[in-house]
Amino acid sequence: MAGLVFQHQMDYVKKGAWSTEEDQKLIDYIMQYRIWNWSHMPKFAGLSRTGKSCRLRWINYLRPDLKKGPFSIEEVEIVIRMYQSLGNRWSAIAKELPGRTDNEIKNFYHTHLKKHLGTKDEVKPKSRKKAKQIEMSNQKKPLITTCPNIEGPNDQSLDFTNSSSSSYITFDENYEILETSNQENDVTSIVNQVHDDNIVILESNPESSTSSSPSSVDLHINDFMDVSVHSSNVVDFWLDLYLAADNLKI
DNA sequence: AACCGTTCCAACCGCAAACGG
DNA sequence: CCCGTTTGCGGTTGGAACGGT
Structure with a gap:
């Protein structure tokens, strides 16, 4: 049975x-x-x-009022924006998206956005055992990601466009800066070194940044893929990144 | 065609909050 | 306030679908 x-x-x-x-x-x-x-x-x-x-x-x-089909660009933008401010409060995010459920948004995040957005999950320990599990998982290697002009909790701000050389920066999950570099690095070797699919390496490219588009950055995904992203704030940046990544199927 | 690994999402589970007697 | 029941939430997972070899 x-x-x-x-x-x-x-x-x-x-x-x-x-x-x-x-x-x-x-x-x-x-x-x-x-x-x-x-x-x-x-x-x-x-x-x-x-x-x-x-x-x-x-x-x-x-439910008859459910919206079916893929997320629109506007919906993706709302998800990203809300996730930046609320973290994993899926039901609260769903309230901003009529016709979408918390489960759908959660799935969408895990399948399309997680590798780019990193994590803001606020895991509330429900027991001592759970708290211990969280403590153990927190000992794993930090999230490494990069973003231009991002403002973290400590008002750390980055501007790749004024750099005269290739730059990268690594954050932990709280957007605390772990490491910066302005040297001509072998980006591929950094990726290989860390063995983390979540890595996104951003490189400023002064040649491609014009004065009329000061926040233009080139996104170096791997040896075969480069994407230009022109965004002045973090939400637009992640949205552009999502769209670019979706087009390239990374 | 067969196999295998990956992706995606519907549905599950455990827990906590809310409710009501 | 207490306690049992119901509802809601977020993490996790089973398996179908897909893509590559």
Whole structure:
């Protein structure tokens, strides 16, 4: 009896993917009787599901006001902007995006943005065991990423455009500066040295930066990919980076 | 065609907050 | 205030789909 879990002695709950029949039962029931109690409603609707499963299915997939399809540029911008200010408060971010669910935004972040945005996750320890796990995970190597003109919590500000040579900078997860360099570095060797897919190396390129576009920077992704990014603030920068990366499928 | 690794997302789980008697 | 129940949240995972060899 795969996928069935006995809840009490007599009844069982189905788990796993929802069938179209189950979807229709849930839709029909809610359309007729509205949502009154998630935990009691499944048996009245003829569903062998937990209330929790029904709620999730409705909120994340069946609700008629859900927006389907890929995120628009405006939506991506909001996600990035909100994530910069709120961190992993997905439900709060979802409130700014009508028709999108917290789960959808969370998935979108993990699949499309995480490697570029780094992490701002605020993990709240729920137990001593959990706190210990967090402590251990924090001992891992720091996030390394770079961004032009970024202002971190300590008002550290970077300006790549005034540099006369290739530059890079590494941050930890709190945007504390770990290391800077203005030398002509072999960027590839830095990437290989750290073995971290999340690395983004930014290099200023004075030749390509004109006076009318002072915040233009060239993004060196690897030996085969270079992208120009023209952004004056961090949100626009990450948005441009997301779009560039998406185009290049990195 | 078969296999294998990767990506993506629907759905799960545990926990905490909110609710109500 | 207490305590049991319900709802909501965020992290995690199973597996389908896809791409490469």
